[in-house]
Amino acid sequence: xxxxxxxxxxxxxxxxxxxxxxxxxxxxxxxxxxxxxxxxxxxxxxxxxxxxxxxxxxxxxxxxxxxxxxxxxxxxxxxxxxxxxxxxxxxxxxxxxxxxxxxxxxxxxxxxxxxxxxxxxxxxxxxxxxxxxxxxxxxxxxxxxxxxxxxxxxxxxxxx
Amino acid sequence: xxxxxxxxxxxxxxxxxxxxxxxxxxxxxxxxxxxxxxxxxxxxxxxxxxxxxxxxxxxxxxxxxxxxxxxxxxxxxxxxxxxxxxxxxxxxxxxxxxxxxxxxxxxxxxxxxxxxxxxxxxxxxxxxxxxxxxxxxxxxxxxxxxxxxxxxxxxxxxxxxxxxxxxxxxxxxxxxxxxxxxxxxxxxxxxxxxxxxxxxxxxxxxxxxxxxxxxxxxxxxxxxxxxxxxxxxxxxxxxxxxxxxxxxxxxxxxxxxxxxxxxxxxxxxxxxxxxxxxxxxxxxxxxxxxxxxxxxxxxxxxxxxxxxxxxxxxxxxxxxxxxxxxxxxxxxxxxxxxxxxxxxxxxxxxxxxxxxxxxxxxxxxxxxxxxxxxxxxxxx
Ligand SMILES: [Zn+2]
Numbered sequence: 001x002x003x004x005x006x007x008x009x010x011x012x013x014x015x016x017x018x019x020x021x022x023x024x025x026x027x028x029x030x031x032x033x034x035x036x037x038x039x040x041x042x043x044x045x046x047x048x049x050x051x052x053x054x055x056x057x058x059x060x061x062x063x064x065x066x067x068x069x070x071x072x073x074x075x076x077x078x079x080x081x082x083x084x085x086x087x088x089x090x091x092x093x094x095x096x097x098x099x100x101x102x103x104x105x106x107x108x109x110x111x112x113x114x115x116x117x118x119x120x121x122x123x124x125x126x127x128x129x130x131x132x133x134x135x136x137x138x139x140x141x142x143x144x145x146x147x148x149x150x151x152x153x154x155x156x157x158x159x160x
Numbered sequence: 161x162x163x164x165x166x167x168x169x170x171x172x173x174x175x176x177x178x179x180x181x182x183x184x185x186x187x188x189x190x191x192x193x194x195x196x197x198x199x200x201x202x203x204x205x206x207x208x209x210x211x212x213x214x215x216x217x218x219x220x221x222x223x224x225x226x227x228x229x230x231x232x233x234x235x236x237x238x239x240x241x242x243x244x245x246x247x248x249x250x251x252x253x254x255x256x257x258x259x260x261x262x263x264x265x266x267x268x269x270x271x272x273x274x275x276x277x278x279x280x281x282x283x284x285x286x287x288x289x290x291x292x293x294x295x296x297x298x299x300x301x302x303x304x305x306x307x308x309x310x311x312x313x314x315x316x317x318x319x320x321x322x323x324x325x326x327x328x329x330x331x332x333x334x335x336x337x338x339x340x341x342x343x344x345x346x347x348x349x350x351x352x353x354x355x356x357x358x359x360x361x362x363x364x365x366x367x368x369x370x371x372x373x374x375x376x377x378x379x380x381x382x383x384x385x386x387x388x389x390x391x392x393x394x395x396x397x398x399x400x401x402x403x404x405x406x407x408x409x410x411x412x413x414x415x416x417x418x419x420x421x422x423x424x425x426x427x428x429x430x431x432x433x434x435x436x437x438x439x440x441x442x443x444x445x446x447x448x449x450x451x452x453x454x455x456x457x458x459x460x461x462x463x464x465x466x467x468x469x470x471x472x473x474x475x476x477x478x479x480x481x482x483x484x485x486x487x488x489x490x491x492x493x494x495x496x497x498x499x500x501x502x503x504x505x506x507x508x509x510x511x512x513x514x515x516x517x518x519x520x521x522x523x524x525x526x527x528x529x530x531x532x533x534x535x536x537x538x539x540x
Contacts (some may be wrong), residue, residue, distance in 0.1 A: 022277055022279075022282045022286075023277070023278035024276050025179075025275075025276060025278075027178070027180065027276075028275075030181075059228060060189055062188050064230035065236050067230070067235075069188060069192065
């Protein structure tokens with residue numbers, strides 16, 4: 001009896017596969033616009049809070065801590081120091097493609113030279129993952145073709 | 161009963177595509193505007209709790225409020241709640257925060273950029289279930305088309321009357337510095353504009369709009385720290401109608417009648433026709449202006465068309481801002497109405513100022529064909 005109910009349920013309770021797709025265009029605004037322009041030129045621009053002096057990379061137009069407008073730019077990096085990282089070994093779906101992502105891969109927190117109380121999050125070159133440690137010096141590796149997007153920066157690699 | 165005040169309102173200029181700013185940039189401008197008006201600060205002696213209004217689909221990110229915490233002052237260990245319905249509901253939420261004693265001052269900011277998506281119809285299509293109505297392509301426009309036909313037949317509303325509504329909206333918009341679409345029209349322009357979703361014509365529909373609004377709300381005790389002319393929120397009500405269009409009586413705004421009655425009761429208004437002297441309705445489509453006016457009890461059932469012909473909009477100062485028909489973004493159409501009524505009650509509406517306004521009613525709606533209805537009463 002119970003088996004029969006389960007069978008009927010399985011036949012009736014189907015699921016439907018749907019891909020929801022909407023085209024968007026997002027404004028970068030002048031602050032993020034400056035950041036992307038910088039990447040094109042292999043430069044990192046941060047904003048500096050006029051109140052507490054911390055830098056923000058990528059730049060934000062408002063310091064979250066002081067709640068004041070922050071539109072003064074400073075150039076930071078391009079080299080920096082690893083302050084935190086994680087390494088993913090589990091082959092989970094890549095949120096960008098839905099396909100299984102090659103492992104291992106890392107998420108990296110870099111304190112770019114000249115920045116203050118700030119981190120910049122990116123990735124480390126796959127080959128450098130075994131050498132990753134807090135305090136290690138890294139440098140950016142740039143895409144040869146740069147269009148003013150986050151992909152202008154490929155990843156960081158260990159400096160030295 | 162204790163009262164809650166609106167101490168300040170800031171409106172971002174509405175445009176069909178604010179391509180040069182992120183919504184964060186727009187909200188930063190409003191924050192500085194409201195701080196400039198009131199001198200409010202964040203922290204123990206100021207705002208400890210923040211309210212926002214935004215939509216995940218318009219912003220194309222889940223938990224859309226997370227992205228704006230910095231520019232509303234919530235990014236540094238403060239309370240924050242998001243209103244995921246039309247922003248006028250946030251006024252009710254802020255009232256609850258204050259009247260419960262939980263807070264004495266609330267900063268509230270809402271934003272919506274309709275231009276981000278290729279089509280806002282794709283966004284409102286996502287409001288429907290993924291198995292049935294979404295697959296059939298139902299969106300807020302086609303839902304409104306069904307309602308327009310049902311209501312126009314019931315109340316015998318004519319094309320001429322709808323044209324009057326749109327022409328008048330543009331006339332008032334031209335006096336409102338924040339309004340989006342100010343191109344002046346003749347009735348014939350409206351009546352012979354191309355059909356968008358029969359019986360809705362292109363010029364019956366509100367233009368695609370980007371904008372943002374911010375308010376500072378406070379308890380009666382605290383309000384005078386921020387302004388010497390607070391505007392009082394005396395009534396609030398909201399009411400939900402059915403999700404399935406087939407469940408509803410599309411030709412009647414029953415949810416609005418209930419929401420309005422709640423708000424009037426709270427405000428002690430027994431005869432709205434006599435007490436109300438300024439109205440902001442969220443007329444996304446021209447037929448909605450007379451329909452929501454009926455729902456607000458400012459004219460009798462089926463009399464919406466006659467209300468237009470007999471100068472009801474002038475008598476009740478309906479949408480002196482230009483309203484939705486001159487362009488306001490969907491999620492904050494009513495919140496803009498509240499900011500407009502605030503200016504009118506203070507006598508600060510400049511070129512579009514009404515005379516002798518002391519009781520304003522603002523209506524807004526979320527969902528297809530006016531599914532969810534909200535009403536706020538503001539008084540001087
Ligand atoms: Zn700061």
